[in-house]
Amino acid sequence: MSLYRTELRRLAKRRFTRWMTVLGLLVLAAVVVGVFFSNHKIDAAAVASAERKAEQEYQQQVRYTEQERTACEQAKAGGTAEPGRFPEDCSVISPPPREAIEARWFLPPTFDFRKQFDSTLTVFAAILALVGFVVGASFIGAEWNTGGMMNLLLWRPKRLAVLATKLAALLTGVLTVALPTALLWLGGFWLIGTYRGSTKKMTSGAWQSFGLTGLRGIVLVLVMAAAGFALASLGRHTAMALGGSIALVVVGQFGLGILLKMAGVRFVQAWLLPTYLTAWMEQKVTLENWNACNFSYGGECKPDTLDITWQHSSVLMAVGVTVILVAAFWAMRRRDIS
Template sequence: MSLYRTELRRLVKRRFVRYLTLAGLLVLVAVAIGMFVTNERIGPAQRAAAEQAAERDYRQNVESAQQYRAECERVAATGATSERGFPADCSTITPTPRESFQAQWYLPATFDFQEEFSTALVIFAAVLALVVLLAGASFVGAEWSSGGMMNLLLWQPQRLRVLLTKLAALLTGVLGLAVVAMAAWTAAFWGIASQRGSTAGMTSGVWQSFGLTGLRAAALVLIAAALGFGLASLGRHTALALGGVLGVLVIGQFGVGMLLSMANVRFVEAWLLPTYLLAWMEKKVTLQNYDACQASYTGNCEAVTMDITWQDSSVLLSVSLVLVLGAALWTMRRRDIT
């Protein structure tokens, strides 16, 4: 019997992997349902209601300004405007211009596929990456803790071949899940945009951009699965991968972030992992430092910026993957099964 097919079947049959995958898919379904419920297609009725709401707020603003000015003039007659907080010249109290009440600000939320689907892909990648990281850790970690790995090595004593075959089976299953789930995710949000928003402006260039974002999402999911697999292989237990994730989130993110903030380090976000994951998905993240500025040609003080690109993220992800998997393979070859 093929070792690869055996491991692939074992991956599919694991109850923890099944339940975890189901939970992740249910989270994605809940997100899609929430987007459907909270968005609305904009038509003539919605635009008319927005115009009425803008006009109503403008009239209320005019009425409030008139009442405030009348009160100011009444107090000014007693000469106590400064004591009551009114300006010295009550004529400066004027209502906000009508142009400040734009009808578009009163329109209900609507899902524009061209503008917002990239954000939906980021959510998809984040949820699925967490799921497969835990699934990958459990897939190999349970084998060590239950003694199944030792029995397997008696049947197939080539340690590296066994570990790499398990990894290949894991990545194959994860890739299949990612492709099917992403196709369903795209179809679901296309339906949401058709019923509760707009699908206008979808050119071939936009589809190509979404396709590249989808490829980066799939790559991130595969990397997460491999990292979870590698961490659990190093510690020979699923708990090591979970502890590593918690350590990165709690110590590496909150702790380091607070420490750098207290030290007044510029661009604290540049030291945090989520920034690089977001840059990987969105191609670039621009950080801004409002504590420092640089003079522009107009004389204005503009915030200093720093760009984190997907190339920077690819270096971080590649180095992490090589270190974790390399260490897992090295320890597998070095240790004896006892």
């Protein structure tokens, strides 16, 4: 009997895996439904309504400025003007030009597929990465906690091969769920763009960009699943991975951020993990340091900037997951199984 196929069946039959996957898919479905009902198709009626609202807003501004100018003139004439409330010349109180109030401000939200779909892939990857991390930690953690790992090693004593097979089965299962879900995500937002927005101006370059972003999202999901698996294997319990992740967020992120700010470190976000995860999905994150000004010829203050790119994130993720996996396999080889 193939150990790989056995582990795949074990992964698929675990109730926690099923329920966690269903929960993640329901959250993704809720996001799609929410975006669908919160956006609208912009037609001639919507444009006409926006124009009317823009005109109403302009007339309201005209009435308001007329009232203020009249109040200014009366206060100046009666000598009761409050210091600083009105200008010296009441005639400068005038309404904004009509073109300053644009009709597009009053249009209902609409989903532009070309401009907005890329950002939805970050949401997709974040939700599936969380599911993958928890499922990966539970998959191996439950084996240690229930004694299943010890029983398995009685008839398959090759420790490293067993652990590697379990990891391969986990990643295969996660990928099997993530790929079709990504296609459904794409189809759902294409329908939203068709019926609640626009799908115009889609070029081959735009599709290629979406494809690369989606690929990075899938890689992030697999990395997080492997990280959860490795941490739980190190601690021989699911709680090791979950507790470690909570400690990383609370101590390693909030605590470190506060400490770095108190120390006056520039670009504090460059030391925090979420910055690199965001850069991985969005290709680049530009950090700004407003405590330092680079004055332009016009006297404008321009902050120092630091670019964090997806290449930086890829190095960090590769090193991080490699170190954790190597530690997990080393512990599997060196420690007693009991």
